[in-house]
Amino acid sequence: MKLNRLQKQFSESLFYQHDEIINTIKETQSVSPLARLQVYRNSFIMGVTEALAITYQHTYALVGDEFFNSVARAFILAMPPLENNIMTYGEGFNEYLESLPQLTEMPYISEMARFEWLLEQTSNSQIENKIFDTSQLALVSESDLGQITFQIPAQISLFKSEQNISHLYHMLMTNEVLESDLNVPCYLVLKKQPDFRIEIINLQQSEFLLLKKISVGNTLGELTALGLEQQLPSLLENKLLNGFTIHKEKS
Amino acid sequence: MDKIEKAAIGIGLRSQHYQAVLDTQPEVGFLEIHSENYFNAHSKNHYYLEQIAPNYPMSFHGIGLSLGSSEPISKQHLKKLKILVDRFQPALVSDHLSWCSLQGNFFNDLLPIPYTKEALNCFIDNVNQVQDYLQRQILIENPSSYLEYKTWDMSEPEFINQISQQTGCGLLLDLNNVYVSAINHQFSVQEYLNILDHKAVQEIHLAGHTEKTIDNSRLLIDTHSTFVSQSVWDIYQQYLSDTQSEAITLIEWDVELPSLDLLVTEAGKATDIRAALNNKIMMPEVTR
Numbered sequence: 087m088k089l090n091r092l093q094k095q096f097s098e099s100l101f102y103q104h105d106e107i108i109n110t111i112k113e114t115q116s117v118s119p120l121a122r123l124q125v126y127r128n129s130f131i132m133g134v135t136e137a138l139a140i141t142y143q144h145t146y147a148l149v150g151d152e153f154f155n156s157v158a159r160a161f162i163l164a165m166p167p168l169e170n171n172i173m174t175y176g177e178g179f180n181e182y183l184e185s186l187p188q189l190t191e192m193p194y195i196s197e198m199a200r201f202e203w204l205l206e207q208t209s210n211s212q213i214e215n216k217i218f219d220t221s222q223l224a225l226v227s228e229s230d231l232g233q234i235t236f237q238i239p240a241q242i243s244l245f246k247s248e249q250n251i252s253h254l255y256h257m258l259m260t261n262e263v264l265e266s267d268l269n270v271p272c273y274l275v276l277k278k279q280p281d282f283r284i285e286i287i288n289l290q291q292s293e294f295l296l297l298k299k300i301s302v303g304n305t306l307g308e309l310t311a312l313g314l315e316q317q318l319p320s321l322l323e324n325k326l327l328n329g330f331t332i333h334k335e336k337s
Numbered sequence: 338m339d340k341i342e343k344a345a346i347g348i349g350l351r352s353q354h355y356q357a358v359l360d361t362q363p364e365v366g367f368l369e370i371h372s373e374n375y376f377n378a379h380s381k382n383h384y385y386l387e388q389i390a391p392n393y394p395m396s397f398h399g400i401g402l403s404l405g406s407s408e409p410i411s412k413q414h415l416k417k418l419k420i421l422v423d424r425f426q427p428a429l430v431s432d433h434l435s436w437c438s439l440q441g442n443f444f445n446d447l448l449p450i451p452y453t454k455e456a457l458n459c460f461i462d463n464v465n466q467v468q469d470y471l472q473r474q475i476l477i478e479n480p481s482s483y484l485e486y487k488t489w490d491m492s493e494p495e496f497i498n499q500i501s502q503q504t505g506c507g508l509l510l511d512l513n514n515v516y517v518s519a520i521n522h523q524f525s526v527q528e529y530l531n532i533l534d535h536k537a538v539q540e541i542h543l544a545g546h547t548e549k550t551i552d553n554s555r556l557l558i559d560t561h562s563t564f565v566s567q568s569v570w571d572i573y574q575q576y577l578s579d580t581q582s583e584a585i586t587l588i589e590w591d592v593e594l595p596s597l598d599l600l601v602t603e604a605g606k607a608t609d610i611r612a613a614l615n616n617k618i619m620m621p622e623v624t625r
Contacts, residue, residue, distance in 0.1 A: 087488065088407075089451065089456050090407035092486075093407050093448075094439065096439075110451075110486050114522075117551050117556055121551045126448060129446045167445060170373070171443075172373070172445045173374055173377070210377050210380045212379045282381045
């Protein structure tokens, strides 16, 4: 059998699509070909599940060992790793959890998974040390003022949820589970620190919306109506902006 | 690039030990990392590698090149590896005699290749491509395996020798893997080692394995989760005695990690074996 065909059969067998590969496996008097193949199947699923459990450790804690392993297995078979590096795997796990009927009544679980994925991405982000020189704003001509777009440092991520994930995360981190209403929206900034800790800043809804608009490139002219003037000092104090450019429309 | 001294004994660098390595600077001959864990230059792993690498000779060991795959090497993966290797200039770069990806899917495992002429040519092409791109020699490690294919043209050590001869790559001899495969497929470790070209061996891996009972039969699994077994220590001692190899030795431990002290103590056993053999060579028996 050609190498490519053999490897195709092998990979399909790892996805439990069929067992045709066992016809190519040497038979012995001890362990059967199917049992030998199963060692590789188990290793694939268990190895990738372990990687998911590290990224989604709090989601794991919420659903427990058995449920996590079962869901992880189904997720891996449906959405296997695509990059030859397990460190980058796990995107879309929250959406998979969200689609499960068993979790419909517990939306905070998939939201925790979405939060943890963002935590991971933020901790792997570049830290930009540039400091916002506000004196430069005074040098902008009046005609250009409305075209200013602010910049958000790369180490900052925005997270909004209808569930109070920040409270849930705090409870999990401190191991203090208190009876609480999780059906409260939260508006968060995740900010990577030089020591790799992630600072979590709770924002008001209006602050969050403003930052969101800034992050997608809205100009100062478009932001004025959202109360930029009042909120700018707080954004600067928290170092959530690190510069600006003047956005020129292409003629 | 810091060269690794001949016959040096090293340990795997794992994230749980970063701070302890920085604080205690253990006396080991080199450190080995899993290359893929350090591809992101902004990650915590990379940050610690930058602190630790200047203090030790390094070996970079990968599992993601998929050299045995019938498809071309991932250019994206190779590019990331080159950036890492260029940045840290490790003494050695290695990967496995296996495949781990096909048609865009990655299996995060060392899957067995059939030892056929077609697979050999494919593997040689891939090793040549990697060495050309990295502009340096790589080492290839023999895998543990749990199955053998019905069709084969040569034995595993013959296959490995061919790769080494035709590409100029070096060999990373994992003695635990030889032992695990020998038990799983009922072949002789000694016969395997007799075939292998020892001049090409630059590094030896030693690790722990786990025993399972499947279909009422014994199957060993290469888990890297425990101490090196006495059987593997015996093979190591015999191998060094037979070949006088000056290859470096790594103690691999990836799962259920012990403390750094215990890992260094385990590495010390390899040092003791080497020292005892050296003394034996230097002090020949007195003839009457």
